Amino acid sequence: MRHVLKQMARHALTQPDTIALDDGRSTLTYRDLNRAIAAVGARIAAERIAVMMDNGVAWAVVDLAIAACGAVSIPVPAFFSDGQIEHLLADAAPDLLITDRPDGGVASPRMLYHEAIMVAGTELHLFSLAVKDRRTLPSDTRKITYTSGTTGRPKGVCVTGDSIDQVTDSLASAVSAEPGDRSLTVLPLSTLLANMGGIYVPLSRGATAVLPPLTQCGFTGSSAVEPRAFLAAFHRFAPTATILVPQLLKLLVECAQGGATLPSTLRFVAVGGAPCSEPLIERAKALGIPVYEGYGLSEATSVVCMNRPGNERPGSVGMPLPHARLRIADDGEIIVSGALFGGYLGLNEAPPERWHTGDTGWLDSDGFLYVNGRKKTAFATAYGRNVSPEWVESELVATRPILQAAVFGEGRDFNVAVIVPTPGASPGHVDSAVDAANARLPDYARIHAWHAAERPFSAHDGTARPTGGLDRQAIAARYASNIDALYEREAPHVHP
Numbered sequence: 452m453r454h455v456l457k458q459m460a461r462h463a464l465t466q467p468d469t470i471a472l473d474d475g476r477s478t479l480t481y482r483d484l485n486r487a488i489a490a491v492g493a494r495i496a497a498e499r500i501a502v503m504m505d506n507g508v509a510w511a512v513v514d515l516a517i518a519a520c521g522a523v524s525i526p527v528p529a530f531f532s533d534g535q536i537e538h539l540l541a542d543a544a545p546d547l548l549i550t551d552r553p554d555g556g557v558a559s560p561r562m563l564y565h566e567a568i569m570v571a572g573t574e575l576h577l578f579s580l581a582v583k584d585r586r587t588l589p590s591d592t593r594k595i596t597y598t599s600g601t602t603g604r605p606k607g608v609c610v611t612g613d614s615i616d617q618v619t620d621s622l623a624s625a626v627s628a629e630p631g632d633r634s635l636t637v638l639p640l641s642t643l644l645a646n647m648g649g650i651y652v653p654l655s656r657g658a659t660a661v662l663p664p665l666t667q668c669g670f671t672g673s674s675a676v677e678p679r680a681f682l683a684a685f686h687r688f689a690p691t692a693t694i695l696v697p698q699l700l701k702l703l704v705e706c707a708q709g710g711a712t713l714p715s716t717l718r719f720v721a722v723g724g725a726p727c728s729e730p731l732i733e734r735a736k737a738l739g740i741p742v743y744e745g746y747g748l749s750e751a752t753s754v755v756c757m758n759r760p761g762n763e764r765p766g767s768v769g770m771p772l773p774h775a776r777l778r779i780a781d782d783g784e785i786i787v788s789g790a791l792f793g794g795y796l797g798l799n800e801a802p803p804e805r806w807h808t809g810d811t812g813w814l815d816s817d818g819f820l821y822v823n824g825r826k827k828t829a830f831a832t833a834y835g836r837n838v839s840p841e842w843v844e845s846e847l848v849a850t851r852p853i854l855q856a857a858v859f860g861e862g863r864d865f866n867v868a869v870i871v872p873t874p875g876a877s878p879g880h881v882d883s884a885v886d887a888a889n890a891r892l893p894d895y896a897r898i899h900a901w902h903a904a905e906r907p908f909s910a911h912d913g914t915a916r917p918t919g920g921l922d923r924q925a926i927a928a929r930y931a932s933n934i935d936a937l938y939e940r941e942a943p944h945v946h947p
Contacts, residue, residue: 452518452593454616455655459515460485462657469630471654474507475663475687477572484512487571491516494568494577497546499595501539501580502641503527504551505664508571510640511650513549518593518612525595525607526641530910533557535605542796543595543607544585548578589793589802596643598749607796610643614752614790619651621772621790625759626692626719632658633716635690637668637681637699644724647753648694661688675907682706685714692719697727698855700735700742701848705873707738708851721745721757725920726822728845729766730891744768746822750806751775751787756820767819777820783811784826811839828923830861836895838866840923843888843896850884852876855908855915857926858898859934865899867937869930871907878903900937902930 459481462469467482479487491512500517502524504510517524525543527536527550536557540548547565550556555564555578565577588595593612597605628634636649640662653660669680681702685693695703700722707713722732723745735742745757746768755777758769771777775789788805811829812822823829824839831837840858847856847868854873860866872881881901889897908914913925927934 452612452615452651455619455651456515456519458655458657462654466630466657469657470659472508472511472571473633473659473661473688474571475661475667477508479508479512479571481657484515487512488516488519491568491570492520494566495520495522495547495549497522499523499525499543499545499547501525501527501543501545501548502550503529503536503548503556504573504575505529505666506636506640506662507573507664508662509551509573509575511660511662512570513575514640514646514650515654523588523592523595526597526646527556528597528641528910529639531597531605539597539605539607540580544582545580546582548580550576550578552576586797587799588796592793594643594646595796596749608643608749609793609796610749610752611793611802614792615647615651617774617790618647618752618754618772619655621774622647622754622757623652623656625754625757625772626652626721627760628652628656628658628692630657632656632691633661633689634658635661635663635685635688635693637665637670637684638694638696638724639665643749643753644694644747648721653692661690663688675909676702678702678706682711682713685717689714689716691716692721693717694721694723695742696724697722697731697845697848698725700727700740701731701854703740704731704735704738705851707740708734713738713740717741719743719760723747723754723768726824726841726845728849730846730849733765734849746820748787748806748808748810750792750803750808752790752792755787764815764817764819767815767821769820770818771820777814778805779813780807782826783813783823784808785810785812785820785822830859832860832866832895833862833864834895838896843892843898844868844921846888846891847885847898850887852880852884853888855904855921856901857908857921857923859923859927863938866897867934868898868901869904869926869934870901871904900940902933902937904930 463481463485471481471484472479561581562578565579589609591611592609594610595607634653638645668684669677720742743758747754755775756769778786785808824841829839843858844856855871857869
């Protein structure tokens with residue numbers, strides 16, 4: 452991250468009074484940010500530092516101070532269970548935990564209260580952690596990001612400083628980031644994508660990173676969003692750019708189609724983290740939302756490909772960014788090289804030169820990437836036809852009455868879905884939406900029956916990941932009897 456920090460230091464000299472960070476409660480200019488990083492750095496003498504707090508100016512200052520000290524940042528997802536947090540702390544073995552929670556956020560006999568500090572008007576609490584066995588990190592590791600919030604033992608991805616610099620520069624060029632930008636982050640800063648696009652890209656270009664607490668953007672817990680508050684955040688902060696997962700793009704589209712206006716300042720809305728259907732993107736563009744789909748993964752330091760103004764293709768996730776190179780294996784798997792991670796924590800393997808993503812897809816003659824789905828989630832129907840559930844699900848959620856959908860059909864005569872209806876949508880509305888999605892699908896991929904989920908899929912209950920991707924295994928286990936009933940009854944739909 453040396454290059455990002457160097458650029459920020461230059462901005463502190465050339466444009467010291469420009470607002471660098473804004474969370475709606477406090478702001479820091481580039482001059483003040485430089486001083487805040489130094490002040491926090493003087494208080495955190497540690498090699499590995501866990502960070503657990505809500506989005507805000509303080510989060511960014513702490514993260515940047517850790518990088519400036521040459522220490523390793525370990526973001527702790529707020530939606531992790533106590534058991535998952537305890538695993539993370541034992542696995543990454545941080546010396547220090549910095550949190551906005553006075554109780555530390557998790558009960559651990561290894562934690563000892565150290566001190567409280569004020570950062571940008573936020574009181575933060577520092578806890579020392581007793582370290583027993585500590586595994587060696589790959590060279591140049593600057594951040595350990597935990598990729599899964601749906602298993603008891605999530606993996607630690609060791610991200611290098613050099614890769615962060617490469618991807619930040621590529622992404623900033625792709626989105627044409629400039630000093631006048633205001634980049635609004637509505638994803639948790641505990642995710643690598645939010646760090647890269649929400650903090651490092653705007654700050655490397657002398658722009659403003661807008662990082663309001665998620666509650667100010669209408670979020671309750673890890674998945675529920677209040678539409679009016681979400682839209683109000685866009686008008687309050689007047690962003691030029693933002694990053695959304697498909698479900699949040701859908702919410703923005705629904706607001707606009709319902710007559711709500713969007714700020715005229717928006718010029719670039721990136722969507723990623725999970726498959727996004729072409730019809731949803733078309734709806735967004737028809738409403739004047741400047742949306743561009745991308746593709747990436749933590750093991751490739753976030754973004755790999757992206758559509759961009761003047762260089763986009765419907766249905767694709769764009770062309771590789773300058774730092775990345777792609778190859779499609781004989782079985783269709785996407786293989787990435789360039790700016791890869793240093794390895795998984797604890798495996799003690801050499802840094803990979805190329806990464807088998809587990810995703811399948813194809814490149815067209817001009818180099819645009821099209822993603823079909825996950826190798827391990829694709830299933831074969833009883834008639835031997837292969838179905839990528841992500842593809843079918845993206846078509847379902849592109850319709851207004853369907854908020855989320857999980858598709859199943861392994862070894863069966865037909866496919867079924869567990870569906871989260873949009874609030875207010877009747878069973879008849881969902882039936883019509885399924886029919887509309889089926890009209891865009893070949894017969895072997897169509898949905899013949901569906902069951903209404905009891906509640907939205909979320910990282911909090913283990914049925915979804917923080918980026919919006921689903922844990923179908925968890926959903927299948929939770930709704931096993933309901934799914935079986937769909938096949939036994941062959942009914943159009945069954946309600947709880």
